[in-house]
Amino acid sequence: MSAPSCSPFDLKDYFYRELADPQQLQVETHIKVCPACREELDRLGQTEHALFALRDEEIPQRIGFVSDPVFEPSPWRRALASFWNSGPRLGFASAAMLSAALVVFALVRPAPAPVVRVAAAGAPPAVVTAPAVSEAAIQARIDAAVAKAVAPMEVRHEAEMRQVKADLEGARQRLILAAEEYDYNHKKEASAMISAGLYAPPQHGTGEIR
Amino acid sequence: MKAPHRFYALALLALPLGAQMASRAAVPPAAGGAAQRVSISNLYTIERACDDRLRGIGEPNTVDILGATRGLYLDGYGVVFTSEVGLVTPPAIYPFHPTITAQEKLQVHQKKLQRLPVLRTTMREILRSAAGSLAGVPDTQQIVLAVRLDYMKWEDTSGLPAMILMKADRKSALSGDVTVEEQ
Amino acid sequence: MIFRAVEDSDLIRQAARGSVEAYNLLVSRWEKRVYNYLLRLTRNREDALDLTQDVFLKAYQNLKKLDDPARFAPWLYRIAHNEAYSLFRKRRPESDSEEVTPEATETGVSIAGTSVFPIELSLAVAAALDRLSHDQREAVVLKHYQGFKFEEMAEILGCPVSTVKSRLYTALELLKAELAPVKARGLS
Numbered sequence: 336m337s338a339p340s341c342s343p344f345d346l347k348d349y350f351y352r353e354l355a356d357p358q359q360l361q362v363e364t365h366i367k368v369c370p371a372c373r374e375e376l377d378r379l380g381q382t383e384h385a386l387f388a389l390r391d392e393e394i395p396q397r398i399g400f401v402s403d404p405v406f407e408p409s410p411w412r413r414a415l416a417s418f419w420n421s422g423p424r425l426g427f428a429s430a431a432m433l434s435a436a437l438v439v440f441a442l443v444r445p446a447p448a449p450v451v452r453v454a455a456a457g458a459p460p461a462v463v464t465a466p467a468v469s470e471a472a473i474q475a476r477i478d479a480a481v482a483k484a485v486a487p488m489e490v491r492h493e494a495e496m497r498q499v500k501a502d503l504e505g506a507r508q509r510l511i512l513a514a515e516e517y518d519y520n521h522k523k524e525a526s527a528m529i530s531a532g533l534y535a536p537p538q539h540g541t542g543e544i545r
Numbered sequence: 546m547k548a549p550h551r552f553y554a555l556a557l558l559a560l561p562l563g564a565q566m567a568s569r570a571a572v573p574p575a576a577g578g579a580a581q582r583v584s585i586s587n588l589y590t591i592e593r594a595c596d597d598r599l600r601g602i603g604e605p606n607t608v609d610i611l612g613a614t615r616g617l618y619l620d621g622y623g624v625v626f627t628s629e630v631g632l633v634t635p636p637a638i639y640p641f642h643p644t645i646t647a648q649e650k651l652q653v654h655q656k657k658l659q660r661l662p663v664l665r666t667t668m669r670e671i672l673r674s675a676a677g678s679l680a681g682v683p684d685t686q687q688i689v690l691a692v693r694l695d696y697m698k699w700e701d702t703s704g705l706p707a708m709i710l711m712k713a714d715r716k717s718a719l720s721g722d723v724t725v726e727e728q
Numbered sequence: 729m730i731f732r733a734v735e736d737s738d739l740i741r742q743a744a745r746g747s748v749e750a751y752n753l754l755v756s757r758w759e760k761r762v763y764n765y766l767l768r769l770t771r772n773r774e775d776a777l778d779l780t781q782d783v784f785l786k787a788y789q790n791l792k793k794l795d796d797p798a799r800f801a802p803w804l805y806r807i808a809h810n811e812a813y814s815l816f817r818k819r820r821p822e823s824d825s826e827e828v829t830p831e832a833t834e835t836g837v838s839i840a841g842t843s844v845f846p847i848e849l850s851l852a853v854a855a856a857l858d859r860l861s862h863d864q865r866e867a868v869v870l871k872h873y874q875g876f877k878f879e880e881m882a883e884i885l886g887c888p889v890s891t892v893k894s895r896l897y898t899a900l901e902l903l904k905a906e907l908a909p910v911k912a913r914g915l916s
Contacts, residue, residue, distance in 0.1 A: 347897045351871075353878070381908035382900060385640055386872050388849045389857075394763040395777055398755050398784055400748050509643045515697055516638045519631065522611040522695075526629075529613035530596045536585045639909050640849040 341365070342372050350379045583624060583681050588616040591675050592626070598671055599630050599692070602663045603656075607634050611695050623687030623715070624679055626671075631695045632657045632664065645699050654701040657694075661705065668692060668711050669721055676718035684716040737797035744791045751791075755784050758801075761874060762808050768869040769812045771858065779815060783808045802880040809866070809884050816862070856906040864899035871896055 342365055348354050349362040366372050528534070595614040602608045612629030619625060633656045636642065636649050668690050676688050689712040696702050706727040713723040736757070742750035762783055767776040786807050794803055857865055870876045870884060881896075882889045 345897075347900060351878075353893075378904050378908040379900065381641055382904045383872060385849060385853050385907040386868070386903070388640075388853050389873075390850075391760060391764040391873075392767065392773075394760050394780065395773065398759050398781055399752055400755065400784075400788060509638070512644060512699070513638045515699075516635070519609075519611070519635065519695070519697065522629075523609050523631070526596075526610045526613040530593060530610060532593070536589050637909060640852045640907055643849075 341369060346372060346375055347379065350376065583618040583679060587678060587681075588618070588624070591678055592616050594674070595626060595628060595671050595690070598667055599628060599664075602630075602632070602660050602667055608632060608660070609634050609695075612693065618682075621686075623689065624675070624682060625687075625689040625691070626675065627691045627693070629693040629695055630664070632660045635697055635700075650699060650701060654703075654705075657705055664692070665709065665711075665725070668709060669723060672711055672713065672718045672723055673721055676713075676715045679715065682715050685714050687712050688715055688718045736800060740791065740794065740797040740800055743788070744794070751788055758804060759784065762804065765805065765869055765874055766808055766812055768857065768873065769862070769866055770815065775815060779808070779811050783811050786811070799883075802876065802883045805870070805874070805876070805884045806886070809886075852907060856903050859906075860899050860902060863895045864902070867892060867896040868899045868903070 342349075343361045344354055344358050346362070349359060352359070354362065366376060592614040596610050599614070600608050600610060609631035610628070611631050612627070614626055614628040616624055616626045633653050635653060636645055638644075672688055672690050675690070676682075679688065682688070689710065691708060691710045693708045694706060696705070696707075708728045710726040710728075711723045717723065736754065739750045739754040743754060759780060763776055763780045766779045766783070767773065770776050770779065783804070787804055790807075794800060857868065860868065866885070867881065870881045871878075876884065878889045878892055881892045885892060
């Protein structure tokens with residue numbers, strides 16, 4: 336559909352500010368009294384606004400030129416820079432946290448305490464040293480420390496997943512609406528072809544029983 | 546099925562057949578004794594006129610024909626016209642308008658309720674006009690117009706029928722005396 | 729903007745005298761824009777990245793030929809445009825570029841919730857741009873995404889301003905029909 340022709344100048348020239356000031360003013364005056372041209376300008380504005388939905392992407396690999404070794408970072412610095420810019424950083428941070436927790440826990444682990452058993456009546460009292468904390472207990476403490484460390488990340492992950500699900504459900508509903516509209520318009524167009532006489536019967540002189 | 550029931554079933558089936566035969570017997574012969582005829586081009590003209598009148602129920606481009614009117618002559622019974630209509634063009638879905646708002650749903654519903662009486666009046670006029678054009682159809686045979694109303698899944702259809710059916714014998718249709726059924 | 733233009737001119741002069749550091753700084757300012765321009769044209773990330781590297785290499789080799797550093801942007805994009813079209817011409821015998829399914833470039837979705845537009849709008853816009861011809865799409869990208877004036881676009885594309893306008897206006901008409909159709913009249 337082309338733009339309305341009642342505007343004194345091309346609305347797209349006005350939209351892109353290609354007109355001289357007096358001409359811009361003429362179009363502005365016209366728009367105030369012309370709903371069709373106003374709607375056309377709205378549509379152009381909406382189109383431009385929609386185009387901005389496409390965001391620029393980050394370049395996947397930085398471009399650098401090297402001709403002088405003085406300016407070239409050392410291999411160690413390059414490796415470090417590429418590592419800290421990459422995905423494993425998070426995994427490394429988590430592992431580092433866990434390792435630190437283990438080391439700290441090991442260092443502050445209390446010594447096994449002696450346990451005094453109260454002897455049965457008549458028997459001499461005895462001091463029995465309790466055995467060291469079992470492997471299972473240690474594992475349980477590690478598990479608890481790890482769970483505590485990852486708990487905030489899990490909460491955030493769950494919130495993100497909820498948002499993704501909500502977005503997807505919204506998209507699904509919108510698709511259903513769009514599909515229904517498509518079917519409606521399809522029926523409308525098919526009927527319009529019939530109404531326009533594209534399937535008119537052949538012209539016969541005498542009548543026929545249908 | 547037991548014998549008496551079978552008899553009653555057959556009797557029920559025989560009723561409309563008998564009625565048709567009776568009506569045929571009651572049809573007065575046309576002038577010159579020619580068999581009754583309904584021309585295709587005549588039906589087609591009435592069909593397109595019906596489409597135009599249904600579209601005219603609302604402002605231009607606000608009422609949609611979703612099933613172009615079709616007319617069928619049933620020998621011994623009469624002519625049946627069927628059509629499918631969207632009483633209000635629904636709001637379009639596009640990137641800046643991805644859903645139908647509650648306000649729009651309400652507006653569509655109210656507008657359809659407003660147009661319903663206009664549709665009924667228009668259907669009566671269509672029947673009258675069709676009856677006038679179908680001179681070849683005997684006065685005692687039926688002229689029927691069934692209009693199905695289309696609704697989107699999101700619509701509130703309270704108070705709105707799925708179909709309106711109007712019929713009358715040709716003579717009664719000419720005077721606007723029709724039977725109305727709404728489903 | 730004026731301040732930045734002066735800085736770019738200084739970098740260009742230094743780079744033209746052989747300073748790689750100055751050139752790298754210049755590249756870091758323009759690489760994302762040039763990459764996205766080529767991405768919209770080629771609709772393929774790998775091609776866009778390869779071309780971007782070629783563009784900056786060629787620009788470095790020809791920097792001395794740039795008379796007016798203030799014209800760096802259109803001059804750089806002219807190189808980018810030529811590189812893109814060289815690629816299209818090279819590819820044409822093997823496969824029609826229209827048959828290649830373009831990658832989805834941007835979905836517009838953001839898990840952190842900072843996305844403004846729903847995913848459907850981004851996909852609709854990407855699909856609408858894909859349906860334009862090369863020339864029309866390039867005109868839209870240069871005007872709306874890269875912000876060039878018509879005269880600058882004419883310099884980049886090597887054609888008159890009237891041709892540029894014609895391509896852009898036609899493209900806008902097509903995009904408008906898809907992205908901003910006439911509002912439903914049923915309720916009016």
